[in-house]
Amino acid sequence: xxxxxxxxxxxxxxxxxxxxxxxxxIRDIAEKASVNVAMVNYxxxxxxxxxxxxxxxxxxxxxxxxxEIMNNKxxxxxxxxxxxxDSYIEKLFTHRMFHRLIQQELILNQRENLQSSIxxxxxxxxxxxxxxxxxxxxQGDFKKxxxxxxxxxxxxxxxxxxxxxxxxxxxMNKSDDYIPYEDVKFKKRVSAHLKQLMHDxxxxx
Amino acid sequence: xxxxxxxxxxxxxxxxxxxxxxxxxIRDIAEKASVNVAMVNYxxxxxxxxxxxxxxxxxxxxxxxxxEIMNNKxxxxxxxxxxxxDSYIEKLFTHRMFHRLIQQELILNQRENLQSSIxxxxxxxxxxxxxxxxxxxxQGDFKKxxxxxxxxxxxxxxxxxxxxxxxxxxxMNKSDDYIPYEDVKFKKRVSAHLKQLMHDxxxxx
DNA sequence: AACTTAATTAAACGTTTGTTTAATTTAAAC
DNA sequence: GTTTAAATTAAACAAACGTTTAATTAAGTT
Numbered sequence: 001x002x003x004x005x006x007x008x009x010x011x012x013x014x015x016x017x018x019x020x021x022x023x024x025x026i027r028d029i030a031e032k033a034s035v036n037v038a039m040v041n042y043x044x045x046x047x048x049x050x051x052x053x054x055x056x057x058x059x060x061x062x063x064x065x066x067x068e069i070m071n072n073k074x075x076x077x078x079x080x081x082x083x084x085x086d087s088y089i090e091k092l093f094t095h096r097m098f099h100r101l102i103q104q105e106l107i108l109n110q111r112e113n114l115q116s117s118i119x120x121x122x123x124x125x126x127x128x129x130x131x132x133x134x135x136x137x138x139q140g141d142f143k144k145x146x147x148x149x150x151x152x153x154x155x156x157x158x159x160x161x162x163x164x165x166x167x168x169x170x171x172m173n174k175s176d177d178y179i180p181y182e183d184v185k186f187k188k189r190v191s192a193h194l195k196q197l198m199h200d201x202x203x204x205x
Numbered sequence: 206x207x208x209x210x211x212x213x214x215x216x217x218x219x220x221x222x223x224x225x226x227x228x229x230x231i232r233d234i235a236e237k238a239s240v241n242v243a244m245v246n247y248x249x250x251x252x253x254x255x256x257x258x259x260x261x262x263x264x265x266x267x268x269x270x271x272x273e274i275m276n277n278k279x280x281x282x283x284x285x286x287x288x289x290x291d292s293y294i295e296k297l298f299t300h301r302m303f304h305r306l307i308q309q310e311l312i313l314n315q316r317e318n319l320q321s322s323i324x325x326x327x328x329x330x331x332x333x334x335x336x337x338x339x340x341x342x343x344q345g346d347f348k349k350x351x352x353x354x355x356x357x358x359x360x361x362x363x364x365x366x367x368x369x370x371x372x373x374x375x376x377m378n379k380s381d382d383y384i385p386y387e388d389v390k391f392k393k394r395v396s397a398h399l400k401q402l403m404h405d406x407x408x409x410x
Numbered sequence: 411a412a413c414t415t416a417a418t419t420a421a422a423c424g425t426t427t428g429t430t431t432a433a434t435t436t437a438a439a440c
Numbered sequence: 441g442t443t444t445a446a447a448t449t450a451a452a453c454a455a456a457c458g459t460t461t462a463a464t465t466a467a468g469t470t
Contacts, residue, residue: 004447018314022227023413036449041429104312106369107305109223119207119375126376148376149366149398153358156365161356168322171331171353193354200405209417230456243421306468 006041007033012040013054013168014131021051021110022030055105058098059121065091066128069204078203084129085154085194092158100163121167126151133202143201157194210248217245218259222306226315227254246338257319260310265304270296271333280342283408289334290359291400297363298386305368329354338407347407355406362399 015024026047030037038196041134044050067076069083092099105111129151136142161168161180168180180186216238220229231252236241249255274280274288280352296340297304307323334356364375366385373385385391 020225020227020309020313020315022225023313023315025426027426031451037428038430038450042308045429047428060225077284081443100312103368104225104309107229107312108225110225110228115369119369119372122372123375141410142285146398147399148361148378148392149395150402152365152376153362153398155359156363157354157358159362159365161354163308164320164324166320167311167324167327170328171357173353189351189409190354193351195360196350197358197402197406200401205410232454232456243420243460244418245419250459252458354466 004033004035004039004118006044008035008040008050009054009057012050013058013101016051016054016099020104020108023046024129031076033094045069048111051111054098055102055118059093066125070128070132075140076138077132078199081129081136081198081202082195084132085198086191087190088154089187089194092162093187096162098179102133103159103163103198128181129154135192136202142205150198152195157197158190161190209238209240209244211336212287213240213241213245213255214259214262217255218263218303218306221256222302222309225309225313226252229407252314256316260304260307260323263300271330275294275333275337282337282346283404285337286334286341286407287400288404289337290403294363294392294399297367298392301367306316308364309343315351332360337387341407345409348409350406355403358402361381361401365394366395 008029012024012029015028015032018024019028026040027037028111030040040047040050044053065087066084066193069080070086072083074084105114105118105168125197132195133142133145133150137147139145161171165179165181166176168176169176172180172186174180213234213314217229217234220237222234223229224233231245232242234251240363245252249258270292271289274285274292275286277285280288310319310323310406314320335352338347338350338352338355340354342349363383366376369388371381373379374381377385377391
């Protein structure tokens, strides 16, 4: 049995991701987490601080993986890009609730500090991918592409299928109750597409 | 001078797009639109109906353009794809407030009917692009790609730079007050990237 | 000019909201 | 077993919310 603090965080993240920050009341959270309403403010002070705590908590987990890929000298440039793709898909699909939450926060222009910290948290990842592509271009493995927009394509494609289940299912001709994100076959399909796309786009032939 | 009904719709769309549906109060809308609070309910009944009216209003405008492209027999397959890209960028950049609004609604899982109608509204566009790519493959102009995910890449890339100004500017190394969506050079850059990407990905060489 | 409908307003209504209080229970320390 | 602090509760609070009401003004019709 998780302790109540954790229970609140987990429940709040789910509800925030589903209904948005303003769309979720503290009473909603408390009820679903089976705790008293006052416990939320007791542990976190305010609703906004709870929100920040969620982002803070999860962000710390998602580091260091891309560094390994970049520094792995056994991999060619294109293999590194492939590893980045798989790492990204795995991470975002697994933590999709949290990912939806911060994407919403990015689109909304409320809470500037939080938005800044989210962006700042993402920039190092961008830089790593950027340096891989730059190196690939320098050494003649890759074509001279628009690096920043190529990164936008990578993340944008994943977001497009990840952020709305309904949209994804209609696009893929699946039924509404199908959950693509838990289907290994679907993950592999997205991975295969992005790898093919990057092969085509990056490699000098 | 616009009439008050229009003024309410325009203001509400802006605020909904910026702050979300629940994050925007009727009083906010009324104040910014310089009308009495009661006018919103007088014209639209409820806040939710106002929201639906906005989506309904705008959706009707955005049709018919892709059909022309598809049926234009002077264009090769790849030229059609290029035309689709430019048409999409133009449309989404111009109506970016509205686009943010419906993207938010897609991510949120509230208001199922509205979500369905948004998805339904988008599917015909998907089908047109799909049929272009299918035809291209059939006639040997295009490679056998993952059609659905290629469409996700097209829309996802645009969304990625369109939905959050702050994210876009940081990715592109621009200052925070720069508004990329009103800069023709930026539009052309996105267009050029997507065309290059689709050339690489689709064309049989 | 009288009448009718539409537009507009300020005020009020009942809920829901985030948060606080004050009292009570549980757990830990001595 | 007594003391002290932490955890938990039900109740209350003020503010903000969407919406309605009832009264007033403006516009259009006969």
